[in-house]
Amino acid sequence: MKRTLLSFLLTFAFISAFAQIPTGYYDGTAGLSGAALKTKLKQIITNGHVDHGYGGLWIAYQTTDRDNFYENDNTILDIYSENPTGADPYNYNVGTGQCGTYNSESDCYNREHIVPQSLFNEASPMVSDIHFIRPTDGWVNNKRSNYPFGKVGTASYTSSNGSKLGTSASSGYSGTVFEPIDAFKGDVARMIFYFVTRYETQLGGFTSGDMLGGSAFPGLQTWELNQLLAWSTADPVSPVEIARNNASYTFQGNRNPFIDHPEYVNQIWGTPVADTQAPTAATNLATNTPTSNSISLSWTAATDNIGVIGYEIYVNGALYATVSGTTATVSGLNPSTTYNFYIIAKDAAGNSSVVSNTASGTTLAGGQTGGTCGTEDFEAIPDGGNGYALRTWTxxxxxxxxxxxxxxxxxxxxxxxxxxxxLTSSSVSGGIQSLTVTTSLKFGSGAGVLNVEVNGVQVGTIPYSSTLQATTTTTINNINIAGNVIIKITNPASGPRVAIDDLSWTCYNNTLGTIETAKEKSYGVYPNPVKNNELFVKGENLNKISQAQIYDLSGKLIETLENPFKNSNKINLKGLVKGNYILKTDAFSTKFIVE
Structure with missing residues (x-):
């Protein structure tokens, strides 16, 4: 933060001295609690509310959302780009930075409805209520879409200031959520509390959006209420909110009572319920469809009083990955080797189940091809609605x-x-012999094909029917590419919108498979576990290896190194955190541990 603490406190003192709550504004609330207090506040903040229309928001932002607190440069204060502890990644000036069109972050700012306007059909006065509509970066606003606010477990998108979109880790909800940075979580909570109070009698006619309740009290779904109560407690009212509340009152004629009186939050809704109950154990864990380097797993789901959000997969006692479904494929294994697997279920509060049953599986010999090498059912894709954008998931x-x-x-x-x-995969080991996928034309007209590439070379095409919604399942045989592969499926046409599902492929090792496996075993890494951030590699012709990549066990690419052994056999891991990793090169692949 560029301003000094003294300057910040002086600003707060100025606001407190010259912008007090109007005398008598909250008359009639004494002694009330719960639904009665909420209804009384609804009456108070409805009186005096003047709707200036949707266009009026641009005028309001001239006084309600200026940065006179952090950089103190009078630019637009955008909660999706503001860096409270340092320089902002970018800034917008009032008026000149308005959207407009946008193609990336920092293009322009627009009007972000903290409660999505689609939930109330863009009706007035909600659509232009300054108390819950903030000026924010258009691109980040688009990413947030109409998702509820919650705690993100696995992020599919992160903005420049750390706001995240991804799979919910909030107790009781497993969908996609948007999470602002810590400095503005309380702000978001109090804006939503305002909304469900000001419009409590209309909630029954709104869409829930997986956040709103259908009745005046409590007005929110239980999971969202508990999350917002926690955020409101953790991030108390700030001078920024007080200044905005006062400016909004001057502009619109009503106030946010939860900024003026934060104690009203707990007087109405109480405190969040702590989840201390662990999930039950996953059961019936089984191994199936082994290949020379992978084994598939399936199990019966665990149960929980609030909800299971994921399963940790352990291979020979070490954490391999966390998944949300009840199936997974463990890859990067050695040929002709027996592995032991077990599962631990987790809930959003971090409670862990006891371990599941242990299941054993043995990979095929190195020269063999085997059943399904990989599958993708698209159940893990982030919910992004009908907009066309980049979608990323693991x-x-x-x-x-x-x-x-x-x-x-x-x-x-x-x-x-x-x-x-x-659609493009990360690097996948095991090669590819054949590929199968199901297609369906969803929009547009006419039959056509999708192009399939492996490692940048087209290996075939996948047709789709000209009949809307009809499905076509196609297998491309004899692709026969060994080693690490990257799969890419492209729609080359500009009109048809084609859906893809149930993608799978079989492994392939060429006739030299056994020799290649023996050769791969001639490579090794040491010390393992790694010490002093230095990983050494031994093996023949290291200087001919053109590329090395480091992945964590979730499949996330950590680093790519070009010509890694041109001058030495050492890789500097640059302070990787403790954990298990995979080193992949164009000659071998191996696991290593950082302690």
Missing amino acids: NAGITWNATDARTDQTINNKAITLRVGS
């Missing part, structure tokens, strides 16, 4: 990127729909 250790894609269309449950975009 499943079974593989990270997928879909460009110009939407997520609201289905084939066998979730599917990914491409406009003029492509």
